[in-house]
Structure formats: structure tokens, C-alpha cells
Amino acid sequence: MPRVEIDRLTMRFGPVTAVDELSLHADAGEVLALLGPNGAGKTTTVEALEGFRTPTSGTVRVAGLDPVTDHDAVMAHLGVMLQSCRLYSAIKPREAVRLFASYYRRPLDPMALLERVGLQQRAGVAWRKLSGGEQQRLALALALVGRPEVVVLDEPTAGLDVEGRLLVRRIVAELRDEGVCVLLTSHELDEVEKLADRVAIIDQGRLRAVGTPADLAAAAHRPELRFRAPASLDRAALAAHLGAAVDQPEPGTFVVAVEPTPATVAQLTSWLAERDIALSGLSTGAASLEDVFLRLTGTSPTMNTDQEDAP
């Protein structure tokens, strides 16, 4: 049975539809990433799973339970890292982890957990004196302390340094191995590609695509051979020689709609050699997750580091 089930979830705020008929599921031992530009509806979806918001229509289930009506039961199974969450400003990491441990029936050992997130040296420092990255690490520890079956991480790597990112990656992998269902949001493609088993691309509240990073890239694959050469190149003649359309998306860049086999590459280079045309930057058309994302949402996922605001 899926640990997280989202069935035709719709969330409206007045005239704004933040989430529109979204259906997704994630199993135990699986890492599902919600990827989308800012304002795509990722946080709103996550807040429905956390029981903060009642769906306008559709249902969400965490560990088979309704997060609003079975709030307390869901919370015993759920570990959460909220986006940009503050704690009591005077609390120390040691106290915070112990306090949160007291909320759960079978918590992890607080000191071992602090060591796992690399905070053992900072266990006695007031929260407000921790760096942003240390506060993130503590937030991650608090998400794990109750041995949750489902972990929801909202932008877990936002604002983290390289070391912090590696830590999140390692912990997510450990959780997957322990059979925990991990759902995370991100607008950073690199992270998602490294963290997630499956990626759901969301834009304007709708699911645009879902699958493994490799599947998504393969589905978006279009046979093409791309190269750079002087803009004066005779496209019609080359097209006739190769028996395929030759496009010039920008001056000096040419795209040939053929399968990039060794034979077609040889045909192209010999044609260029006969005419003594300089060739640079030959590449084949393997699509990346970024291409898929750009094609589906029309925005670049990595440029914007602002935090998503739910309406």
C-alpha cells in the first residue's frame, strides 16, 4: 500500500487555484521529488499532507490516514521539515531534540541523532546563534527523531553549503534503505536528480510529468545532431545530402533531425570536409532532465532561489 497517496487533489484560495487535480503516490523505501518553479503548488500540496490545509476537493492520505481528521495518528508516523522554519530562539539543539523525542513513542537517541547531522559540537548553542545551515541540520534531525514512516522535506537543501547538501543526500539515501517513504520538494534540478527515485514535475498546480529522471529524459529524447559551423553554410544542400531537415535555431548553430549514428556523423563530417568548412561543438541530442523541465514549464528551474510562497 502506498505510504503517501494524493488523489485528484485540488486546492483553491478564492479565485486562485494553487493545486489542480493532482494525483501522485509514493511507496515505502521510495524517494519522490516534487519539482517545479516557484509558486507551482509544491508547498501547498505538502501542507495538505501535513494537515495544515483541508483539500478543496480530492483526498490525501499519509500512511493510509487522513491528515486533517486523523491528525494525531498521522503525526505519529510523519516527520516534517518545514520550509524556513524557526524554533524557540533560546533553545539549544540538545534540548530541542530531547523535547521533540518526548513527543514520540519510540524516538531515536537524541545525542546519536545530533552526531548523525553533524551538530554534536554545537549541541549546547542557542538556536538563534546557529548558522542558517546548522538550523537546517537541526530541522532535519527533528524530522527524523520520531522514526517516521513518511518523511516530508520542503526544500531541504535550500541555503545549505556543499557539505550540508552531501549530508542531506546521505540521510535521504539512508532513509530509503530503511524503508522510509521520502517526499521532498525542490526547484533545484541537480539535487532532485541526485536525491530522487521518481520525479513529479509540477507547474501551475498541475502534474506535467512523473517518472524516474532517466525515463523522463528518455521520453523527451528527440533524434538530433547538433553542431556549430559558419552561418553561411548551405542548409538546403546539406539537407539533400543527409536526407533530413537542417535547422538553424541561432546563427552558427545547426540541428539535423537524424538519429545520431556513427554513419550519419561520418556523412556529415565528410560533406563538411569536401567543402573545407570548420566544424565545432558536435553533439548528439540526448535530453537531460533540465530539457524536459524547460519544455514542460517554460522556465529555468535552477536560476531562481527565492522561496515559494503559498497564497
Next chain:
Amino acid sequence: MNALWAQTRNEVVLSLRQGEQLLVALGIPILLLVFLSQVDLLPRATDRPVDELAPAMLALAVMSSSMVSLGIGTGFERHYGVLKRLGVTPLGRPRLLGAKVIATFGIEVVQVLSLSLVALLLGWQPRWQPALLLLAVVLGTATFAGLGLLLAGTLSGPANLAACNGLYLVLLLFGGIAVPASELPGPAGAVASSLPTGALVELMRAATTDTQSVGRALIVLAIWAVVSPIAAATTFRWSPST
């Protein structure tokens, strides 16, 4: 450790760690008690100012821990999303509120003991009525915690800070604490005795003397003690955004 006790301990430890909380809870009432009983500044009905001041300062102490400390603390927890984070744990609202109530009563016990000790040193001669004292503390706490949480649950963090402190000052000066309601001119006195502070001072006085006639003050405070928590409960929003 049991969640309720861990949370209660957390509430107490964190509020003691903040100097301004200690100042409001203990420093100001004790300072005012000593100062006003030694310096002949305000109109007094008796020539033994400490007898009048001690119950008033007990009322002030209840107001400062249940309205100011609780209200400001909770307001910032809400403002910064701490309450939202607690909302995604199995702690639950009843235990969170329970912890806050127990922590507040714990601090009030310390306040009553230390204020009484200082007042005794200043020559106070109370006649304790323990049941009435307990009733006064319970009704006063319900009233002022309700008012504090009403502000904390509806205003933003900084606005709530200003409102809690402002209300504290107004009630201290005009609510029958610094100046007894009976000494305030005409209508101001009538208003003061209908305010929860005026009523609580009356009850505190009755609880520490052999006064029997507390009927009106008791009714006034009981009404406040029912109305203000209901107002807080119906308007409280756990997070400013959701």
C-alpha cells in the same frame, strides 16, 4: 520523558532564560512593593501602605505572568512559526496548552511566595484565606491568560508585544493596582472596579485579610474568567499564514 512534562519543563526553562521575563514576573512587582511602601507617593486609604500594596502586587504578579509573559511568548512562537512546527508533531494542542497552564501556575507559586516574603519583611500582617487565594489566582490566571492569548492569537509578533505591554501599563496605572479603585476620581473608580485587575485586587485583599464581602468582585472576575478564554479560543490562529 512524558511529552506534557517535557513541554512544561521547556516552557519554564525558556522563559527563565529570558531576563526580561524574570524582570516582568518578579522584578517589577517586588520593586513597586518596596518603593511604594517606603515612599509616600500615591494617595492611600490607610497609614499602613504595605497592607494595601501587598494584595495589589499579588494581583500584578498574576497579570504579568499570565498575560504579559504567556501572551508575548506565545505571540512570538506563533509569529516565527514555532507553533506551526509543533502542529506537525504528535504533541497536540491540549498538551501544549496544558504545559503552558502548568508552567504559568508554577511561576505564580514562586511569585506569591517571594512577594509575600518581601511584604512580611516590610511589616505586612496578612490573615490568609487559602481557598480564596487559590480561587483568586485561578480566576485571575484564566482571565489574563485569555486576554494575553486573545492578543497573541490575532496580532503579529511585534504588535502583540506592544499591545501586551501597553495593556499591562494601563491596567497597572488605572485598573486599581497602583492606585486603589476607591481612590480614583468618580467614574474612573467605577470603571476600575469592573476591570479584571480591580476585581482581582479586591479578591486578593479579601484572601489576605478577614474581609467577608467579596460578592461583587468575585462575580466581576468570574465573568472575565469565562469571557476572555472563550474570546481567545474562538479567535486564535495558530499560524499567521494558514
